[in-house]
Amino acid sequence: MNHARLVGLLGATVAAALLAACGPKHVKSPEPAPDPKTATLVVLLPDDASGRSGFATVSPSPGSKARGSVELAAAREATIVGINRPPTSVTVMSEEEIKRQFGSLLSSLPPAPQHFTLYFRFESDELTAESRALVPDILRAVKQRPLPEVVITGHTDTTGSSTSNFELGLKRATMVRGLLGDAGLDPSSIEVTSHGEAVLLVRTPDNTYEPRNRRVEITIR
Amino acid sequence: MKNGGILKEGGWHMKVECSAFVLALVLAAAPAFGRDLAIPGSFQKDAAPAGRIKIASGAVFIVRAGQTIPAQAGQPVFEADALRTGPDGRLGLTLKDDTRLSLGPSSEIRLDRFAFAPAEGRLGFVMSVVRGVAAYVSGQIAKLAPDAVRLETPAAIVGVRGTALVIRASQE
Numbered sequence: 155m156n157h158a159r160l161v162g163l164l165g166a167t168v169a170a171a172l173l174a175a176c177g178p179k180h181v182k183s184p185e186p187a188p189d190p191k192t193a194t195l196v197v198l199l200p201d202d203a204s205g206r207s208g209f210a211t212v213s214p215s216p217g218s219k220a221r222g223s224v225e226l227a228a229a230r231e232a233t234i235v236g237i238n239r240p241p242t243s244v245t246v247m248s249e250e251e252i253k254r255q256f257g258s259l260l261s262s263l264p265p266a267p268q269h270f271t272l273y274f275r276f277e278s279d280e281l282t283a284e285s286r287a288l289v290p291d292i293l294r295a296v297k298q299r300p301l302p303e304v305v306i307t308g309h310t311d312t313t314g315s316s317t318s319n320f321e322l323g324l325k326r327a328t329m330v331r332g333l334l335g336d337a338g339l340d341p342s343s344i345e346v347t348s349h350g351e352a353v354l355l356v357r358t359p360d361n362t363y364e365p366r367n368r369r370v371e372i373t374i375r
Numbered sequence: 376m377k378n379g380g381i382l383k384e385g386g387w388h389m390k391v392e393c394s395a396f397v398l399a400l401v402l403a404a405a406p407a408f409g410r411d412l413a414i415p416g417s418f419q420k421d422a423a424p425a426g427r428i429k430i431a432s433g434a435v436f437i438v439r440a441g442q443t444i445p446a447q448a449g450q451p452v453f454e455a456d457a458l459r460t461g462p463d464g465r466l467g468l469t470l471k472d473d474t475r476l477s478l479g480p481s482s483e484i485r486l487d488r489f490a491f492a493p494a495e496g497r498l499g500f501v502m503s504v505v506r507g508v509a510a511y512v513s514g515q516i517a518k519l520a521p522d523a524v525r526l527e528t529p530a531a532i533v534g535v536r537g538t539a540l541v542i543r544a545s546q547e
């Protein structure tokens with residue numbers, strides 16, 4: 155150990171002793187476990203479709219006296235954050251424990267929304283044959299759900315202005331609503347919207363012709 | 376830094392650099408203050424529902440503009456609504472961006488911010504788990520603007536990158 159570090163260590167010890175002398179609220183150690191009544195538990199879950207999971211950054215709330223954050227990066231990783239405490243180091247919860255504690259909570263999650271993407275024929279406002287063939291599947295998916303909601307969202311490529319693309323997306327979505335209405339869905343229960351060129355399927359620069367971005371997405375939830 | 380992005384979102388707490396006590400007071404008051412402000416101005420802008428209740432059982436309520444109303448499946452929920460369950464209550468919701476939420480018994484969440492208008496560049500999701508337990512499955516907002524997604528509890532703040540998680544804010 156070099157001289158500077160020794161001095162630093164001594165300084166820290168003196169500072170700690172001084173802090174400890176100031177009163178009980180400054181005593182840092184030993185760290186008691188966070189109060190389970192007020193502590194926050196965060197558990198990362200696997201994504202149900204893929205089995206993968208994303209990640210979450212857990213930090214003390216902005217008003218907390220504590221600092222430091224912890225990252226949950228794999229399924230079933232967990233951390234606990236007490237009031238005015240930093241997050242505990244990451245632990246892994248067993249599948250059984252998650253089921254025991256949160257099984258009924260997780261069974262209250264509604265089913266994942268279902269998506270269909272419809273494409274248009276080259277330079278046309280007509281759907282491709284493949285997309286047209288999806289209509290019966292769409293109707294079936296709607297009928298299977300309790301309290302179904304159907305949202306039709308029009309998307310465009312980046313050719314033209316964003317304002318005109320918003321309108322174009324809306325026009326395509328409205329056209330598809332007509333189609334689903336003809337097939338037997340109540341058009342008044344279908345919401346129509348447009349994301350214009352804001353949500354591209356294939357990332358392109360502005361003013362780029364890209365048929366895969368000219369599409370209508372149907373969300374059933 | 377991922378955290379930098381998350382903290383930048385809430386500009387109101389950046390101004391306060393005094394004691395933790397004052398900061399805590401500001402934090403406690405800010406959501407209520409924000410809601411009051413939202414009624415004349417941005418309430419009209421976001422008058423469309425944020426989502427819908429899909430599953431409801433037991434004693435469940437929506438707290439909207441200070442009024443507590445019984446909740447049932449099929450009902451729309453709006454930005455600034457809080458959802459509350461009794462000791463036997465359970466709720467499941469699907470929001471417009473495909474975000475899914477559920478609440479266990481004796482729980483409360485507040486939908487502080489919900490904006491899903493990609494064409495206008497407005498994206499944001501801020502939810503407080505006030506007490507009890509909630510499950511969150513991220514939707515398109517988290518995909519399109521992960522820094523605009525924040526889950527808060529009295530003790531912690533959680534930023535997400537496209538994921539599902541359980542948050543327990545308190546335990547009886």
